[in-house]
Amino acid sequence: MSASAKSKKTKKVKNVRYVPYARGFKIPTKKDQVLALGLGVGNKLPIPKEYTDTTFSDVNPFTFFNNIQQPTSIDDWLAQYNEEGQTYSQYLKQCPWLSPRKVKGMHDNFVSSAKTLSGKYPGSKIYIVPVGEFNEEDYISFSNLLDYSKRFLCLPIATLPHFKLQQNGDKLYWVDEPSTKTTVRSSPRTRLTELTSRFHTNTGNFQVQISPLLTKLRQNIPRDAFCLIGLTRHDLYADESDLFVAGMAAGNHGVAVFSLNRYDPSFSFSTEFWYQRYKVPGYTAEERRHLILQRSCKLVVHEICHILGLDHCIFFDCCMNGSGHLAEDFRQPMHLCPVDLRKLQTLCGFNTVKRYEQLLEFYKKFKMESETDWVERRIAYLKQK
Structure with a gap:
């Protein structure tokens, strides 16, 4: 998923029927797809059923998994960036979590001989925590997000009491309370730290700069955390020129923060001014809750997978595709392609059928x-003898 969407002035072009890929980008062939998987052609190994749905042939090795889509907008990810993709073999070499050496910053006991992430760090977990309060009007259930993440990743997932933010006029503050402090330097008093933000008087809308939030998350990461993911309903930006950013990760420090502000289908947002949004009529409460949950689930696991070492996918239509704007993000699937499924399965050690059944x-x-239809058909195929 794209970290940012920037305001741009472009000439309007009418009746554009073809949008090219970014200069230098090569569309993966069927052979490229199988080579990326690390099995089949050139490897003299059969493709296990969990990574395909047909007997391999040069014509169509995969049918459950679609090819990446041709860009339909100049803002689409692959219309902007010449992504090289990450093969399974490259993942094995690049992923620090698979290293026989302990990852810097991890405090849990380390078992170097173990093959999976939970085996190497048996007491650690992923934390997903609210940054600021969410109320019923936000239509966001953190318990559902935690549940989905656990089923998707097959790793221990936990949360903490929400990190408090306090608005005073046109200022926004991070609230450190004595009860949340665990260090010897903790203060007996509540402390307010002003966050860099921008406020629009006429609309009353805030945007919070992302760097100070990442700093505060670093200061509060639990010792048994693989990573700490902060989720907020506040809109975010990184640079003054940004229209908004969906979020950002500081992978070396194991923290990330993401906004769910723009995932509500009952609002549309200006492509020119960060503070303008418009009400979209016609959505029921149930429809809003459904779409926000679906979009939020996909965002959370996509970003956690990045922290776990998975790069953007170019080999198939996949949950790990990059996206240059919200509409592109929304139309991408929730499932992993064979290449990324194999990466995650190697790291986490799950049984693929059981994982699908949990999802x-x-x-x-x-x-x-x-999603129900796709997974039902997938399970039925994998259970065929």
């Missing part, structure tokens, strides 16, 4: 019909 329970519960 199916979630999709059925929240009436995600297309």
